[in-house]
Amino acid sequence: MAKRKSGALLTRIVIDRSSRAPLFRQIEDQLRGAILAGSLSGGTRLPASRALSVELGVSRQTVVQVLESLAAEGFLEMRRGSGTFVATTIPQHVPQRVPSTVAPGMPGNAAPRVSLLGSRFGAAEVDFVSRENRLFLPNSPAYDQFPFALWQKYVNRQARQAYRGNMGYGDPAGHAPLRQAIADYLALHRSDACDPDQIVITPGGHAAFMVAALMLTDPGDGLLFEDPGPLIARNLFESLGRKLVHVPIDDEGMDFEATVARGGGERLAFVMPSRQHPLGRTMSLARRLRLLDWANANEAWILEDDYDSEFRYTGRPLPSIRSIDRSGRVIYVGTFSKALFPALRLGYLVLPPALVGMFRNAIALMLRSVPLAAQMALAGFIADGHFASHLRRMRELYAERRQAFLVAAARSGAGLFEVDMPDSGMNVIAWLQEGRNDRDLAQRAVEAGVHAYPLGEYGAQPLPRPGLLLGFTGVAPHQLGPGLEALARVLACTG
Structure with a gap:
């Protein structure tokens, strides 16, 4: 009478020999999944490695590798002289992982327990739109006219010059040559001189908005916001729990005076004075000065989004509010998404000196640093005059x-x-x-x-x-x- 194989036969394990995943990884993942799903409960004896190799059509060495790996993870117990067993510490009913195709909160699934901030971000309306072949898509640069070959030279240059100092974490405030190049550009082309140490590099403009809102306001604080205004920024501030105070737009830009006269105690004003989005209005000089007076009198802040101000077709680009700020109440945000291309994901803040340390630490704690390679390439591109x-x-x-x-x-x-x-x-x-x-x-x-x-x-x-x-x-x-x-x-x- 033939000797009977002992242990589970594991008929559910299916090997796909056309897959790029190694055989041992396929078997290991499926065996681990069977244990987590409760199909193999604690104490279940597995077939001997030789029997398993025959059953699965793989080498015994592959099976031994799988069993030893799962034993090291704690899923299996290998008992000398007795065989291999599912660990007795595995409960009879292990909570199953939600399939990746089923989103938490869908019908039939309990909503996950998350923070208030998490629930706000989960409920936000975020619509990703591919920028390929989208005729008349707003805010799209002329990709067909971008100097790709020239830009690639700067990307290649920083790769060739890579050394140990450029392969670690960068300065949270940003690559020093890039901050110097931005400061030189602002002084020459925007009539807005600043010290490079006042500049903090961010991964795009919206990251700058987020850090500024977190550093300068608390949940529930009022924030002056242009109406109509940029949808993504509005969703961001609302998701952070800031109370948006919607201010109408007229031919002189944000018409804020009636709103602030009510004394709502707003802590921050988000403005796009050079070219308001979406209406394209420009804030008058008189209104800019009165906004500065309001911020100074109320110890409030102005978050200035200098939205695509470089592209002005009648005369020179208008000066920023920051350039006429004498009290250190303006936080200036610039970005290269429109001037170059959005995938670059580089923006920057120009800060009053008193805020620089705080913002630098915030970048360090939340983001560690902005990727250095892109900063190095952009620094050379600007410094050599190609950006201008x-x-x-x-x-x-x-x-x-x-x-x-x-x-x-x-x-x-x-x-x-x-x-x-x-x-x-x-x-x-x-x-x-x-x-x-x-x-x-x-x-x-x-x-x-x-x-x-x-x-x-x-x-x-x-x-x-x-x-x-x-x-x-x-x-x-x-x-x-x-x-x-x-x-x-x-x-x-x-x-």
């Missing part, structure tokens, strides 16, 4: 595309929309007829190959008129006519 040259070329190019857009829009959009073209920036507003649903029309436009943002999504309060936000800087000349005609067809067919 690129901006000059893009201003000329965008001015041409801006004019071409106006001509094409007048031809295609007559009677369907009115173009509001600000003096600066990368976008235009197509104002629609009263009663039109800009959210619905934006969705229909996307289906037709035109990516427009509905203005209604930017406002906390209903806007007096519907409209669509369209980008023109990333649109090649041959795309303008067909794209605007496609938009016109959408508007005409849904009238």
Whole structure:
């Protein structure tokens, strides 16, 4: 009579020999999963390694490697002279892992226990939009005109110059040559001199907003916010538990005086004075000075987002609020996402001296440091004058595309929309007829190959008129006519 194999036969283990995963890893993961799922309970005896190797069609060495690895993890017990057993410390019913395809909180699953901040971030509306082949997508640079070959030289240079000092953690405040290059650029091109030690590098502009909100306000504090205003920034501040006080926009920018006269005790004002998003308005000098007076009198702060201010088509770029601040109440935020490309993920803060240490420590504790390689490449690109040259070329190019857009829009959009073209920036507003649903029309436009943002999504309060936000800087000349005609067809067919 043949000797009977002892132990579990593990018929559920399936080996995929076409997989790139090693055989021992496939067996190990499935055996561990069977134990965690309760299919193999504590004390269950496994077949001998020879029997298992035959059953699974693998070498005995592979099976021994799996068993020894799981024993080291505590899932198995290897008893000399008796065999291999599922560890007796494994309970009969181990909580199963939620499958990766099932999101916590979906019907049939209990919502996970998280922090208040976690629940706010989980509920935030975050819509990722791929920037590839998106006609009229707002805020898109002219990728087709970016000097990739030149930029690659700087990326390669920093790689060749890599040494031990450049392969560790960087200074939390940022790469010193980059901070110097930014300070030189601001002094020369923005009439805003600062010490390089006042600059802290961040992974993009929104990281700068987050750090500033955390450092300067507490949950529940009031924050002046332009209405309509940037949607992602609004969601960020609300998710952090800040109380947004929505302030209307007029031809002089944020009309804050009636709001602050009520004495709400707001701690921070988030403003985009050079080119407000999405309306494109510019804050007047008189209002900038009064905002500074308010901040100084109330020990409040101004978070200045210098949003794509480099692209001004009538005269020089306007000076920042920080450049006229004499009391150290302005935190200036700059970014290279629009001037170069968003994937670079580099931004910066220019801080009053009293805040530098705090912000530097915050970056160190929350982010440790910003990746050094990109900082090194950008520092050389700016220092050698290529950043300023690129901006000059893009201003000329965008001015041409801006004019071409106006001509094409007048031809295609007559009677369907009115173009509001600000003096600066990368976008235009197509104002629609009263009663039109800009959210619905934006969705229909996307289906037709035109990516427009509905203005209604930017406002906390209903806007007096519907409209669509369209980008023109990333649109090649041959795309303008067909794209605007496609938009016109959408508007005409849904009238």
